[in-house]
Amino acid sequence: MLVASLTIPADLLPADGRFGCGPSRVRTEQVDALVAAGRTLLGTSHRQRPVKSLVGSVRRRLAAVLGAPEGYEVVLGNGGSSAFWDAAAFGLIERRSQHLAFGEFGAKFAAAAGTPWLEAPSVRSADPGARPEPLVEDGIDVYAWPHNETSTGVTAPVQRIDAPGALTVIDATSAAGGIAFDAGEADVYYFAPQKNMGSDGGLWFALCSPAAVERIERIAASGRYIPEFLSLAAALTNSRLDQTLNTPAISTLVLLDEQLRWIDEQGGLAWAAHRTAESSTMLYDWSERVAYARPFVARPEDRSPVVVTIDFEGVDAAAVAAALRANGVVDTEPYRKLGRNQLRIGTFVSVPPADVAALIGCIEYVVERLPRIG
Numbered sequence: 001m002l003v004a005s006l007t008i009p010a011d012l013l014p015a016d017g018r019f020g021c022g023p024s025r026v027r028t029e030q031v032d033a034l035v036a037a038g039r040t041l042l043g044t045s046h047r048q049r050p051v052k053s054l055v056g057s058v059r060r061r062l063a064a065v066l067g068a069p070e071g072y073e074v075v076l077g078n079g080g081s082s083a084f085w086d087a088a089a090f091g092l093i094e095r096r097s098q099h100l101a102f103g104e105f106g107a108k109f110a111a112a113a114g115t116p117w118l119e120a121p122s123v124r125s126a127d128p129g130a131r132p133e134p135l136v137e138d139g140i141d142v143y144a145w146p147h148n149e150t151s152t153g154v155t156a157p158v159q160r161i162d163a164p165g166a167l168t169v170i171d172a173t174s175a176a177g178g179i180a181f182d183a184g185e186a187d188v189y190y191f192a193p194q195k196n197m198g199s200d201g202g203l204w205f206a207l208c209s210p211a212a213v214e215r216i217e218r219i220a221a222s223g224r225y226i227p228e229f230l231s232l233a234a235a236l237t238n239s240r241l242d243q244t245l246n247t248p249a250i251s252t253l254v255l256l257d258e259q260l261r262w263i264d265e266q267g268g269l270a271w272a273a274h275r276t277a278e279s280s281t282m283l284y285d286w287s288e289r290v291a292y293a294r295p296f297v298a299r300p301e302d303r304s305p306v307v308v309t310i311d312f313e314g315v316d317a318a319a320v321a322a323a324l325r326a327n328g329v330v331d332t333e334p335y336r337k338l339g340r341n342q343l344r345i346g347t348f349v350s351v352p353p354a355d356v357a358a359l360i361g362c363i364e365y366v367v368e369r370l371p372r373i374g
């Protein structure tokens with residue numbers, strides 16, 4: 001089967017063919033902002049005013065777009081969300097954490113919390129496509145889960161755990177800026193900006209409550225060994241000066257700042273959430289209409305508005321993704337370790353609903369021309 005040789009008519013194609021779940025679509029206006037910064041900011045010192053103003057702008061815009069309550073602070077550091085997990089194991093978890101593991105990313109934070117100086121974490125698991133609930137347990141000082149599990153397309157509500165002294169710590173890497181939530185329900189809402197924020201990787205950002213700041217400072221003063229690069233207290237001190245411990249990717253900051261400016265101008269998080277809901281609903285509804293597809297996530301309330309996973313039956317989803325890719329419609333393949341006959345589509349805020357409608361037309365065009373499988 002020469003699937004890849006299938007040519008989708010140009011009038012069916014989306015204006016932009018990038019539907020990945022991370023790194024994901026970067027808008028042209030962001031690239032324009034980067035080109036403009038290329039003559040002023042790129043290649044200049046991150047200890048001088050121009051780059052520090054950029055960091056300050058990102059911190060202010062993040063607090064505004066995410067709806068930070070009074071007293072919350074935006075902290076940033078190098079290394080992306082994966083580095084944040086290790087930093088949290090050193091500087092945020094006091095004795096024992098609880099993790100909801102219902103996909104790759106929630107499980108990875110749980111693994112990072114398995115250190116010699118902490119008690120073995122409590123891990124509550126669910127099969128991919130579903131999600132477990134947190135459970136209040138004695139001795140837990142951090143409750144952690146992803147707002148959006150990018151590997152499976154399951155979203156979980158952000159709701160503070162009612163346990164005195166414990167922190168609610170949310171991985172928002174694919175959710176931040178694309179799913180509405182109440183920031184006051186989390187103590188730490190952290191993310192890397194290469195997904196819904198349409199930026200590049202390499203940095204982490206965390207919206208921290210006063211209780212989280214107090215925890216960071218207390219553990220840092222406790223005498224626990226903490227490597228400087230993974231020190232949240234050092235990140236906090238530097239962030240307050242609109243800088244990072246070591247050199248950041250200035251281009252990542254420029255792309256993020258422009259995305260935040262755009263989201264804010266369009267109507268903020270409520271606007272963004274409405275847009276991602278429109279795009280994702282189009283796909284879920286379509287998959288329920290056609291005989292050969294259905295949503296992977298069983299419970300409608302768990303279905304992510306930003307990462308849409310669709311199971312296929314009687315059609316080879318990998319062949320569909322390959323044919324799409326050959327026509328410039330890329331990154332619809334499922335999460336590699338999930339191993340399902342599935343497409344995974346990023347419906348982040350940068351993707352206009354019109355492109356999602358066009359994508360559906362392209363999938364139908366390809367499926368009609370593929371052989372059925374058993």
Ligand SMILES: *Cc1c(COP(=O)(O)O)cnc(C)c1O
Nearest residue numbers: 080081082105146150173174192
């Ligand atoms: C992509 C992703 C990560 C990993 O981010 P890195 O910056 O590559 O470390 C973590 N959590 C979630 C929910 C993600 O989607």
